[in-house]
Amino acid sequence: MERQTTDIRQEQIKQAVIxxxxxxxxxxxxxxxxxxxxxMSEGSIFRHFKTKKDIIISIFNDIQxxxxxxxxxxxxxxxxxxxxxxxYLSATIKYHTDNKGINMLLFSEASxxxxxxxxxxxxxxFRDQKQFVMEIIEDGITSGIWxxxxxxxxxxxxxxxxxxxxxxxxxxxxxxxxxDNFCSHMILLLLKMLRK
Numbered sequence: 518m519e520r521q522t523t524d525i526r527q528e529q530i531k532q533a534v535i536x537x538x539x540x541x542x543x544x545x546x547x548x549x550x551x552x553x554x555x556x557m558s559e560g561s562i563f564r565h566f567k568t569k570k571d572i573i574i575s576i577f578n579d580i581q582x583x584x585x586x587x588x589x590x591x592x593x594x595x596x597x598x599x600x601x602x603x604x605y606l607s608a609t610i611k612y613h614t615d616n617k618g619i620n621m622l623l624f625s626e627a628s629x630x631x632x633x634x635x636x637x638x639x640x641x642x643f644r645d646q647k648q649f650v651m652e653i654i655e656d657g658i659t660s661g662i663w664x665x666x667x668x669x670x671x672x673x674x675x676x677x678x679x680x681x682x683x684x685x686x687x688x689x690x691x692x693x694x695x696x697d698n699f700c701s702h703m704i705l706l707l708l709k710m711l712r713k
Contacts, residue, residue, distance in 0.1 A: 529555045538618030577638045592649035598657030613680045647673045663711040
């Protein structure tokens with residue numbers, strides 16, 4: 518078998534963490550199960566990451582660089598606010614659909630373990646997403662397409678519940694989750710709230 522580079526192995530380990538949580542639940546996330554999932558020894562995992570926390574921090578970094586980076590670009594683009602909000606929502610739902618175990622991992626590691634560093638990172642991810650939504654909404658109000666009486670922060674906070682609702686849909690509905698249907702319903706709801 519061909520030896521993989523450290524970068525490839527690290528990506529495999531991080532993806533396996535998310536996959537195990539998504540398919541087998543958080544309680545089954547162990548170095549033993551992780552090693553089995555990616556076909557390497559438990560000791561080999563710790564040649565690529567010193568601790569389990571280092572794996573989690575690396576996943577947080579990926580979220581900040583990739584997911585939050587994409588949302589930042591969408592929010593800051595020159596497209597219309599309606600287009601940006603639709604694209605922003607679609608990117609958010611797609612990310613959570615493609616990475617089903619990510620929310621469970623983020624909340625469990627940061628909150629339940631009461632780790633200050635991970636909590637701070639989770640708060641930053643939450644704040645960034647909320648701030649970008651607020652910027653899009655404010656642009657829509659400024660350009661005169663949305664109601665100036667809307668409480669921007671309240672709509673942004675409601676928006677932040679959409680990925681959680683989606684995760685519940687996926688959890689309860691399983692493979693019956695319809696990405697396009699969910700996105701179109703949510704964007705219609707948001708636009709109805711914002712309409713003049």
